[in-house]
Amino acid sequence: xxxxxxxxxxxxxxxxxxxxxxxxxxxxxxxxxxxxxxxxxxxxxxxxxxxxxxxxxxxxxxxxxxxxxxxxxxxxxxxxxxxxxxxxxxxxxxxxxxxxxxxxxxxxxxxxxxxxxxxxxxxxxxxxxxxxxxxxxxxxxxxxxxxxxxxxxxxxxxxxxxxxxxxxxxxxxxxxxxxxxxxxxxxxxxxxxxxxxxxxxxxxxxxxxxxxxxxxxxxxxxxxxxxxxxxxxxxxxxxxxxxxxxxxxxxxxxxxxxxxxxxxxxxxxxxxxxxxxxxxxxxxxxxxxxxxxxxxxxxxxxxxxxxxxxxxxxxxxxxxxxxxxxxxxxxxxxxxxxxxxxxxxxxxxxxxxxxxxxxxxxxxxxx
Numbered sequence: 001x002x003x004x005x006x007x008x009x010x011x012x013x014x015x016x017x018x019x020x021x022x023x024x025x026x027x028x029x030x031x032x033x034x035x036x037x038x039x040x041x042x043x044x045x046x047x048x049x050x051x052x053x054x055x056x057x058x059x060x061x062x063x064x065x066x067x068x069x070x071x072x073x074x075x076x077x078x079x080x081x082x083x084x085x086x087x088x089x090x091x092x093x094x095x096x097x098x099x100x101x102x103x104x105x106x107x108x109x110x111x112x113x114x115x116x117x118x119x120x121x122x123x124x125x126x127x128x129x130x131x132x133x134x135x136x137x138x139x140x141x142x143x144x145x146x147x148x149x150x151x152x153x154x155x156x157x158x159x160x161x162x163x164x165x166x167x168x169x170x171x172x173x174x175x176x177x178x179x180x181x182x183x184x185x186x187x188x189x190x191x192x193x194x195x196x197x198x199x200x201x202x203x204x205x206x207x208x209x210x211x212x213x214x215x216x217x218x219x220x221x222x223x224x225x226x227x228x229x230x231x232x233x234x235x236x237x238x239x240x241x242x243x244x245x246x247x248x249x250x251x252x253x254x255x256x257x258x259x260x261x262x263x264x265x266x267x268x269x270x271x272x273x274x275x276x277x278x279x280x281x282x283x284x285x286x287x288x289x290x291x292x293x294x295x296x297x298x299x300x301x302x303x304x305x306x307x308x309x310x311x312x313x314x315x316x317x318x319x320x321x322x323x324x325x326x327x328x329x330x331x332x333x334x335x336x337x338x339x340x341x342x343x344x345x346x347x348x349x350x351x352x353x354x355x356x357x358x359x360x361x362x363x364x365x366x367x
Contacts (some may be wrong), residue, residue, distance in 0.1 A: 110344060174188070
């Protein structure tokens with residue numbers, strides 16, 4: 001069994017073992033806590049997590065098992081196991097918990113809920129799409145890797161000794177590397193992985209590598225997507241049918257996933273933004289903020305089922321993408337009622353996007 005490194009000790013690159021446990025993309029292709037809760041699955045999570053805590057906690061001083069908040073490729077039944085993942089517009093259950101001194105725990109994340117308005121949304125999205133054509137494009141050459149660095153955090157319900165409270169994994173650094181074809185990858189996220197990180201694996205149960213797709217894109221896959229906004233949006237609706245709480249919310253979620261942790265071409269970036277403008281219910285929030293406090297204007301959509309609103313935050317002057325957050329807007333709170341308006345379910349700030357020559361290479365600056 002792997003022994004966790006002390007929380008005050010950081011590994012050097014040569015200490016990152018290539019033989020580390022493979023972290024499947026079912027578990028870690030995207031950050032934790034990205035989207036709103038689905039009530040029925042949320043209730044299952046609370047009930048199962050309470051049972052697990054009672055079974056594994058022998059005294060109040062024993063720490064609960066570490067959450068593995070991960071965005072899955074494959075949607076599992078809500079009864080599959082005990083730990084929650086916020087992704088694909090729903091709360092999904094995956095297996096595999098770890099405990100150790102490197103567990104990231106902090107107070108719940110909160111923010112002021114900004115007013116959303118549909119007025120001026122087409123004009124805003126047009127300015128964002130024009131900015132995408134002017135921004136320097138990061139090219140990924142043969143044999144290179146896509147490196148994305150961000151600051152992320154999520155709020156979750158934590159049950160110990162039959163007592164449920166809100167907690168968060170705090171705002172922390174996340175680093176992910178992926179080869180252009182998606183066959184090689186590495187993730188470092190203290191809320192999900194061991195301190196040195198873990199390999200990403202696209203191998204399915206049949207032992208073959210899963211190809212890229214809308215909800216699990218590779219850089220090469222992005223190059224195959226249509227850049228006509230109408231054609232692109234039609235494809236998104238078709239291929240995400242039955243996912244999420246509603247088709248419109250899932251389409252918005254999917255576009256957000258394609259924007260935040262990839263390096264799309266300027267043409268595709270523009271098409272994604274223009275496609276988002278065609279989704280009913282999209283609004284702008286004139287004052288939002290990313291995970292590191294950078295204020296901006298947001299393109300947002302409220303999930304009517306969960307009462308949570310996903311906001312894509314853009315710089316108010318350059319219209320450069322800054323990050324994303326999902327904030328509770330309407331009372332919902334799950335079975336416990338703890339998640340109230342103003343609770344930040346997930347927040348992210350993208351700080352660096354770069355092409356690098358080697359897995360786990362850390363560039364000095366963006367381009």
